[in-house]
Amino acid sequence: MNVLLLSAVASLLLLQSAPVAEPRTVTPRGDLAADERATIDLFRNARDSVVFISTRQRVADFWTRNVYSVPRGSGSGLIWDGAGHIVTNYHVIEGASEAQIQMSDGRQFNAQLVGVSPQHDLAVLKIGGAGFSAPTRVPIGTSSDLQVGQNVFAIGNPFGLDWTLTKGIVSALDRSLPNENGPDIRHLIQTDAAVNPGNSGGPLLDSAGRLIGINTAIYSPSGASAGISFAVPVDTVMRVVPQLIANGRYTRPALGIESDEEINDRLKRASGIDGVFILSVEPGSAAERVGLVGVQRTRRGILPGDVIVALNSRPVSRLGDLLARLDDFQVGQKVQLTLLRAGEERNVSVDLQPGI
Structure with a gap:
């Protein structure tokens, strides 16, 4: 009897000394800052025009002579017009036998190659057929009047993480990179927006949501973003892409x-x-x-x-x-x-x- 009484008294004392977990109240956030709202709207307006590109390469087995396709790589692209043309980097599709396009809503299409300009690291693919309807396209800007310090936004699929938005500034203008396929790639836009493998071919936008470049390369000893990325300026894109669509090649x-x-x-x-x-x-x-x-x-x-x-x-x-x-x-x-x-x-x- 005494043992039971002592146990009950001990339990009561423990309950009385245990801390009480009071619920926390949620502090109202209030309105988003104006720049946050602008960034959210920019992404929502541009997202559907950005596509995920996955490529495959046909290989032949030496012993069986069977031909099969294996995954080769992935990248990003931008829907250019209502006809289903897609602008991306040449190096995204270089050496590939097949390319598949995934839209932001999950629809997938096989793409045909329309034309390439290795000297500008640009390529044009085309999708279409049943089920394709072009989303609202990203408005076209200019790159000749860009200024160091203005905000830029990159949308793409880094490391296969689809439809990622990163933000930075224009770090420098008129950069040049050597090009194994011909003349130096000139007038590149340098930014510090986080760009990684898979971002290639995706759009670089200004704060008005206009296309100002196509992300093409990074400088990184590790292979990941080091805060130095480059984009082909939209003025070059506007000069080259119409020729690729019309003729399949760029006449220099x-x-x-x-x-x-x-x-x-x-x-x-x-x-x-x-x-x-x-x-x-x-x-x-x-x-x-x-x-x-x-x-x-x-x-x-x-x-x-x-x-x-x-x-x-x-x-x-x-x-x-x-x-x-x-x-x-x-x-x-x-x-x-x-x-x-x-x-x-x-x-x-x-x-x-x-x-x-």
């Missing part, structure tokens, strides 16, 4: 000359002249019509030809730089070249011709 403006980066470097070191050495001039080309001269072989030996030192008064010192500068123009437009010939400087005007 050219002078009709032949040069070589490696030979050019050797000639620069040997002569001390900083410019682009013309090795030869194509017969019937725009360059020949205005009298440009390449390297000549005579009885006295090899005579150097013209050296292009400036384009429209802007110095050029590398072949890649010259080709990239020419890409700012269109076939048929006139440019002024500053040349050195036998140590004398002269200016000539050239009508740009279609390049190969």
Whole structure:
């Protein structure tokens, strides 16, 4: 009896000394800040125009000769128009045999390749057929009037994490990256928005929700975002994409000359002249019509030809730089070249011709 009584008294004492868990009240949040509301609206308005791209590659088994497809990679893209054209990076679909597009609402479509421009790291795919209806497209902005410090927003699918929004600022303008497929990729927008593998091909937007670039590359020793990313400016996209849709390829403006980066470097070191050495001039080309001269072989030996030192008064010192500068123009437009010939400087005007 005493044992039961002691146990009851002990239980009562424990209950009386136990802390009471009082419920916390929720503090009303109040209205979102104006910039938060603007960011939310920007994402909602643009999200449906961004797609997830997954690619596959056909391979053949050496022993069985069976052909099958294996996953190759993934990236992002932007619905360009009501016809179902999608803009993405060339490197997203490079080497792929198949591409599948997933919309933000879960619908999936097989895509056809329309055209590519490796020198701009741009490609156009097309989807369509039953069940496809184009969402409201992202409005087009400009990149020529961007300023360092203004806000930018990237939407994409980093590491397969679909429809991710990141925010940053324009860190620098007019950056250039070397390009294995041709001239340097110029006029790139540098931002500190978090961009990772899978973001490639997705849109870069300004604070008005307008397209100002296509995210294309990052600088990162680790392979993940290090706060330095690059986007192809929308002014370049607007020049290249219509040609890809219409012709399947981009026709670059050219002078009709032949040069070589490696030979050019050797000639620069040997002569001390900083410019682009013309090795030869194509017969019937725009360059020949205005009298440009390449390297000549005579009885006295090899005579150097013209050296292009400036384009429209802007110095050029590398072949890649010259080709990239020419890409700012269109076939048929006139440019002024500053040349050195036998140590004398002269200016000539050239009508740009279609390049190969």
